Amino acid sequence: MTAIRRTISAMSGDGVVAHNRRTYIAENVDPTRTHLNIEYCYTPIEDAYHQLFDEALAEFNAKQKRKDRCIDNYYEKIRTGKQEKTFYEVIFQVGNKDDMGAGGENAELAKTILDKFYHSFLERNPNLHVYSAHLHMDEATPHLHVDFIPFTTGSKRGLSTRVSLKQALADQGITGEGRSLTERDLWVQKEKEALAAVMLEHGIEWEQKGEHKEHLSVLEFKREKRKEELAELEQTIERVQKQQVSIQAVEQIEAKPLPLSSKVAVEREDYQTLVTAAQKFVVQEKQEGKLKKLLKEAKKTIADLKVKIESLVAELTAVKEELAQYKSVRGQLRTADLEQENDRLRKRLRTYEDVISRNNLWSYFSKHKGRSSEKDTVK
Numbered sequence: 001m002t003a004i005r006r007t008i009s010a011m012s013g014d015g016v017v018a019h020n021r022r023t024y025i026a027e028n029v030d031p032t033r034t035h036l037n038i039e040y041c042y043t044p045i046e047d048a049y050h051q052l053f054d055e056a057l058a059e060f061n062a063k064q065k066r067k068d069r070c071i072d073n074y075y076e077k078i079r080t081g082k083q084e085k086t087f088y089e090v091i092f093q094v095g096n097k098d099d100m101g102a103g104g105e106n107a108e109l110a111k112t113i114l115d116k117f118y119h120s121f122l123e124r125n126p127n128l129h130v131y132s133a134h135l136h137m138d139e140a141t142p143h144l145h146v147d148f149i150p151f152t153t154g155s156k157r158g159l160s161t162r163v164s165l166k167q168a169l170a171d172q173g174i175t176g177e178g179r180s181l182t183e184r185d186l187w188v189q190k191e192k193e194a195l196a197a198v199m200l201e202h203g204i205e206w207e208q209k210g211e212h213k214e215h216l217s218v219l220e221f222k223r224e225k226r227k228e229e230l231a232e233l234e235q236t237i238e239r240v241q242k243q244q245v246s247i248q249a250v251e252q253i254e255a256k257p258l259p260l261s262s263k264v265a266v267e268r269e270d271y272q273t274l275v276t277a278a279q280k281f282v283v284q285e286k287q288e289g290k291l292k293k294l295l296k297e298a299k300k301t302i303a304d305l306k307v308k309i310e311s312l313v314a315e316l317t318a319v320k321e322e323l324a325q326y327k328s329v330r331g332q333l334r335t336a337d338l339e340q341e342n343d344r345l346r347k348r349l350r351t352y353e354d355v356i357s358r359n360n361l362w363s364y365f366s367k368h369k370g371r372s373s374e375k376d377t378v379k
Helices: 031-036 045-063 074-080 107-124 165-171 183-201 216-243 247-251 268-358 362-378
Strands: 004-006 008-012 038-042 088-094 128-136 143-152 204-206
Touching: 008 183, 045 074, 045 128, 045 143, 088 107, 088 183, 107 128, 107 143, 107 183, 143 165, 165 183, 183 204
Parallel strands: 004 204
Antiparallel strands: 008 088, 038 128, 088 143, 128 143
16 A cells, blocks of 8 residues: 655744734635634733743843843844844645645645644743644645744843743754754754654655755764764874873883894884884974975065065155155246246336327326336336
């Protein structure tokens, strides 16, 4: 008999209360089936925050010596802040509208599976406070909305009980490995596995075709391999450290002369110490050689830079002198231009005076003539 196989979906939702509670009926909802829905719980999120955090908030505010550090409304602080989200919603679904449709023969089976999964969800996630949960049977495929507030207790920063998805999951034993594998990724995969276990109890296997992320077992295998590699590396470092010998240990090695021979003998352990020391000496010699070469090149570069700097300083001094000379010459040229302009104006003035004299017009310019005469006198 061929086993039934179905996919699993775990999608992030917006947590729209009107939609989840059916105070608003969307176009994709069949009102004739709404009575089949299940509302497991619902508390306005503001009230849920009061239940979870008011005690910790009062303790926090009591310790503050400055009023501006007190928090009036913890929900509003989280809502308007950028550190944490006020809540999270995950929508779980088994199969799709074609194989587990709400109007098909497997609708009740899907409902039974999701119902059992929801109750086990509460047991697995003590640090995810579920304030709203709804099982919908009046859309294309049965699905479960779970809205929760992640929290951690015993915190030494801020409120002793505060909002934190990362820390809430860590308190439940789930830790991520950076952006490539976050706590939420691991948690979602674990929840899918839990849902798959419930499905299997009802004769349905998890079909992972089309999954974009690796199965949790694969991820955990990779993580374990990394741990093994790290442990092996630490052992290698430890072995190398044990092989390290000091100069004092080498100096203490005693060579014993062999009878009837010019050769000497040392203990096997001392011999190994000498070999290790010799190897280290060779490595150090190579490293020192490289360092000496780099130092020589650095000194040459510094010397070249000094020469360039001296050249640039000399060039700058010459440019400054040339600029000073230019300013001086420009000043002299400007003075000569002004004198030429004055001579031209004086000549034009004499021409005008000659015209006035020839035409006996001085009576009209008596004042000007007086001034002109004064100027001539001065000249």
